[in-house]
Amino acid sequence: MEKEKINLFFDAMVIGGGIAGGESALNLANNGYKVIIVEKDLSIGGKMIMLSKVFPTLDCSACITTPKVSEISRHNNITIFTESDVNSVVKMGERHFRAEITRRPRYVVAEDCTGCQKCEEACPVIVKDQYQYNLIGRKAAFIPFSIASPKIAAIDIENCTLCGACEKACPSNCIDFTQKALDYVIDIKSVVVATGFKLFDPLKIERYGFGKFKNVLTSMQMERQLAPTRPFNTILRPSDGKVPDKIAYVLCAGSRDDSEGNPICSQICCMYSIKQAQLLMGALPMADITIYYIDIRAFGKGYDEFYEQAKGMGVSFIKGKIGKITKGERGDLTLRYEDVSTGKIKEARHDMVVLSVGVLANDEAVPMFRSNTLLTDPLNYIRQEDPIISPAKTSIEGVFVSGTASGPMDIPDSILSAGAAASQATAYLKRIN
Amino acid sequence: MEKRIGVYICACGGNISDYVDIEKVKESITGENAVLLAKTTMFACGDANQKDMDSDIRKNDLNGIVVASCSPKLHLSTFRAVSERAGLNKYNYVHANIREQASWAHSDDKPGATEKAILLVKAAIAKARHASSLEPIKIKSKKSVAVIGAGIAGIKAAQALSAMGDKVYLIEKESKIGGNLLNINRVNPESETGEEIVKRLSKEIENEENITLLTGHRITSGSGNIGDFVLTLKGNNNPGEDNFPEKEINVGSVLVATGFESYSPLTGEYGYGQLPGVVTLAQFNKLLKGQNGMSFVAFGKEVKSVAFIYCVGSREIKGDNKYCSRYCCSAAIQSALDLSERFPDSDIYHLTRGVRSYGKQELLYKEANRRGDLFIQFPDKEPPVIEEKDDKIIIKVKDILSGKRELEAETDIVVLVTGMVPVQDDNTGSIFKLPRGRDKFYNEIHMKLRPVETAIDGVTIAGACQGPKNASESVNSALAAAAKSHSLVSTGELELEPIVAYVDEDKCTWCDECSKACPFNAISVIEMFQKSIARINKSTCKGCGMCLPVCPTDAIELISFTNKEIEDMIDVLSQ
């Protein structure tokens, strides 16, 4: 039997509900257009909603993101599909695209779930929590994170044992194992690609020991440890739960590195490392923090001042590329590096190491476009056809790019790029011929 | 009407609750006069709590709300919106800031922070007892925007506004459009020249009926407010002559895109103005562009080697320009690439403070390295020294990259890689009273939430006048600012805050003190009841309160900040 597909109409479809996608959608919606956001994850908010505080103003990221997210999710002109995939987009004509979308089942009736967490308590299955970047565990019946939007439960069906405990525990009877994927056909007039970026996988640089040494973390794991919705109540090293007091940052991990296939600079990692260093100085006043760098790229408004401020607070900056990280005693780590200022090979001991992993392109949107090719640049970012005078324009007329889908960017730049995409999409929608 | 107040105390995920005992705050206000319910919450601004507030308001028929959380700058409008959605007029909402004013300010004194938070919340409750419903002031908005400055940001903003259907006046003080872009040989990441880009930009706007281009014009004054600004323009086509009539335009929003100036080095800074052969990056680009022979000839000799000194006028240790100018590392490398392409045998030195070719611009840096350019990094506090010896320029520099070795090199040209500074005689800022940041560029309201808006309602900013940006970044901000200005003017109607001052006609003796005190020219005099009294223009008044204390007869009150309300709040605070 052929499954029935539900047909819907919108002015614009935004693929990806991170800060860039959300901002583009909000701008379009405020101009009176009907917008659908298609997000593959369980919550909108992208990477930003997971961050601690943000440079250079040290605003709490949740405090800036949650109200935006809540404005987006309440907007009359915005429809959000989370846990959904865009299977294909076909251009039918000017200002007419047809997209096929699948909404994966959550196994929870969204309208009835109150987010009470009773299912979470009842579920006996524990797996790694991807939203805390594997620092702790979560259940198979779970609410993604405390400020998720929508803040409702989902069943991780791959790990679920179908024991039924959650179903019994749920006071509003909203767990439904019979839920099926829903297929939609959506007609839209324009598309905004805001699929964001991927983080470099540090397992690829074996000599840094990530995955082998427990006290080598990624910067995203450190973001989680510093966030208001943090997994522990303080900063801990994973091997023994000790509070670290000699922390190292390894910059350009997987960036500016031809051998890793990523020759470019990730644009954000110098700054987020300096930010984390400042936050750590606040959280652990006695700790020593050393940042090993090649160049410090503090280029934006207020950024160089922020860098100077970190120096003033006592963060040490050492110009030198880390060769290798080896295991020392009691979970400590030894960093071997070339100290550029003396030209000598040196070693230093630290009890926790943070790898400032870089930004990689997410080109998942490319195969979605069937009738016309969505071109990418040599690094697989969505290609900007006219980067200087029409930054949001892609190889397909009527398809615009927003945020880090076109290259590394920090939040202020992502938001401006999102505004640009919305303004170019509005102009396209208004055009008569 | 009997007041029924709901109070929410936010933990801000620890930002507040790490220092302020919010449970104690809750206890101490429970049972306060008119307080019907008091709750604590992890994130008051989060979706879950907003829903909770919504249902509380409806279920308990609340008619006053207090949220004790962060600064009202961040979330006053968030919680007003919650009230409104729940069917309660938003002016019944009162904000208490216990983060910036209690937890963050007193992180070293937890009991003290808690005590202060309690008082702040009680004062807010005292204010909420007076809170009443108000209607926003509705005004008509002109469906037009003035864009000031026709560099790449201004042109793109004008084009975008026009494409969205707004009428645009594009005002440029020079006789042609394009601004600083006209001086750029090659605009990375593309291979076009600045002039070619400007040509394409002019094409984009030349047939736009919505755009009135006014080159050779400056604004001389501006008045009015959001929705209804009046700008006076003066032509300055013929220098020395003042024969252009003044022109007035009337717009709903003003988009400022006045750009930047290149830092001009001081005489003697690295030999500038003293040694021939020491030039700025812009001057060097011109020199290079003018070459049409087989060899590079300048200053009466063949140029075989060029040294670029970075961060001139930026990242200053002693001077005021502490900021990094963002564009110049890549711009200098681009010029060096242009040079080695034209004259492959040139020796090129880059004297940097750490190269900031962020993002994809790193590829330019790699290419320059591949071509054999020599990169040297000098210590922040020990800049290179320039000397002249027998018609040659000698550079002495310490190089961090080779263990602080002293290097000496001979060169024919020294290029000072000058940064961006705010436009020196930009009167736009003073006409509209635009606030500036530490770096003296115009300041946005919030870098992430409202990056193109200024503290002056209706005035947006785009491009490098907000801070250094390259061409592509300027366009992003221009399009974002256009979207903002468009949203202000597109419906033709605007709602303004009703929190304005009003005059008690009986008490007013028209002494003129208030009108002198008002920074927004909102007060004029009218004749009424056979006497002169002050009249306040509701759509110009910003509710700043400057007029209140100067009035000798106490004739002025501010809506929602009346003397009675403030006195009640002070009574609580001084308990």
Ligand SMILES: Cc1cc2nc3c(=O)[nH]c(=O)nc-3n(C[C@H](O)[C@H](O)[C@H](O)COP(=O)(O)OP(=O)(O)OC[C@H]3O[C@@H](n4cnc5c(N)ncnc54)[C@H](O)[C@@H]3O)c2cc1C
């Ligand atoms: C450790 C760390 C710290 C940082 N700190 C700061 C800071 O302090 N200040 C600052 O300014 N910046 C900071 N950043 C940078 C910031 O995170 C980014 O600039 C910003 O999140 C980019 O937003 P985006 O919307 O473009 O991308 P993303 O946040 O990646 O959002 C993309 C969204 O698209 C969705 N998506 C992806 N593919 C698909 C698909 N195929 N279908 C549907 N949906 C899809 C994703 O699930 C996601 O929700 C930091 C980054 C990191 C890694």
Ligand code: SF4
């Ligand atoms: S049925 Fe699955 S999700 Fe529910 S409690 Fe059992 S294992 Fe957990």
Ligand code: SF4
């Ligand atoms: S931003 Fe800094 S850490 Fe990140 S890749 Fe660039 S230079 Fe390296």
Ligand code: SF4
């Ligand atoms: S961009 Fe480069 S040259 Fe310009 S101020 Fe910054 S560090 Fe110096």
Ligand code: SF4
């Ligand atoms: S409150 Fe401020 S803006 Fe309003 S009339 Fe008084 S001084 Fe002028």
